[in-house]
Amino acid sequence: MTKSLNTLMNVEDYKTLVDRYDVFLFDCDGVIWLGSKVIPGAKETIEYLKSQGKKLIFVTNNSSVSRAKYAEKFQKFNIKVEEQDIFSSAYATAVYLKDVISFDMSKYVYPIGGSGITDELRAMGVKVLEPHFPTIKNVDDVQGIVPDPSVGAVVVGLDVEINYSKLAFAHINITKSNALFIATNDDSTLPVQGLTFPGAGSLLSVLINSTSESPVVMGKPNQIMFDCISKANNLDLSRTLMIGDRLDTDIEFGTRAGVDTLLVFTGVTDRELAASSPISFTHSIQSLGDISKLAQ
Ligand SMILES: O=C(O)[C@H](O)[C@H](O)COP(=O)(O)O
Numbered sequence: 001m002t003k004s005l006n007t008l009m010n011v012e013d014y015k016t017l018v019d020r021y022d023v024f025l026f027d028c029d030g031v032i033w034l035g036s037k038v039i040p041g042a043k044e045t046i047e048y049l050k051s052q053g054k055k056l057i058f059v060t061n062n063s064s065v066s067r068a069k070y071a072e073k074f075q076k077f078n079i080k081v082e083e084q085d086i087f088s089s090a091y092a093t094a095v096y097l098k099d100v101i102s103f104d105m106s107k108y109v110y111p112i113g114g115s116g117i118t119d120e121l122r123a124m125g126v127k128v129l130e131p132h133f134p135t136i137k138n139v140d141d142v143q144g145i146v147p148d149p150s151v152g153a154v155v156v157g158l159d160v161e162i163n164y165s166k167l168a169f170a171h172i173n174i175t176k177s178n179a180l181f182i183a184t185n186d187d188s189t190l191p192v193q194g195l196t197f198p199g200a201g202s203l204l205s206v207l208i209n210s211t212s213e214s215p216v217v218m219g220k221p222n223q224i225m226f227d228c229i230s231k232a233n234n235l236d237l238s239r240t241l242m243i244g245d246r247l248d249t250d251i252e253f254g255t256r257a258g259v260d261t262l263l264v265f266t267g268v269t270d271r272e273l274a275a276s277s278p279i280s281f282t283h284s285i286q287s288l289g290d291i292s293k294l295a296q
């Protein structure tokens, strides 16, 4: 017997949902947008929830840009979101280094990923290493990549410009410089318009395999992300809802935090996967945009 998807079907269901919660935690990729395309109705739903006095917080595992750049991305869709209401895995990484493990700030972090990691680390006073190794063109050049004792941590996130030199430098510092091995997130895939591509977790698997080390992972479903949110917001967990498209990150994140969850089918999860997965969720809905029917 396949499990019930508890799908919200009509405006009565949507109204009951909206009245039930005061705080809405939104995943971004696959819920609000797919790459550069906003999900139809998502903007209107966000505006409707704001008009109802709800607290909206955005929680993304995507470390490619900073919270400030995400606020600009929302603005591009004409959605006004304050930077302090956006929590990303890159920000959680910076908090972890500075406030959780008291990272040796005389050391550098070597980042594999987008500007989000560099910007958030630097904003927290963490030094970021500018790559100074050769981009190697053949296997004989690889000895030009040597451990750098000033590297105290390697941080790995989604990097659309990944290459062997970056992986080799990260590998040699994790294995020879005793550098901490940290991942912003380990999502296996990245949802784009109707497709999925290799995610941060798939890139990460190269280094997990080569170093035989397991990274400390910052993003959903891990506690550090929720600690960042609850430190900045006084949440009533019984009136908080986590909305996401991925079962093993978003839904698991909400469940571990003790809040209800709403699964959407506009990202990486379809009904078949949801029905067969052992991961349970409180409600499901085809799209976040459906809730905007309450505004009509
Ligand atoms: O590969 C990745 O990094 C993830 O697919 C992507 O970042 C997920 O972002 P989210 O759905 O948490 O906004």
Ligand SMILES: [Mg+2]
Pocket: 027, 028, 029, 030, 031, 244, 245, 246, 267
């Ligand atoms: Mg997502």
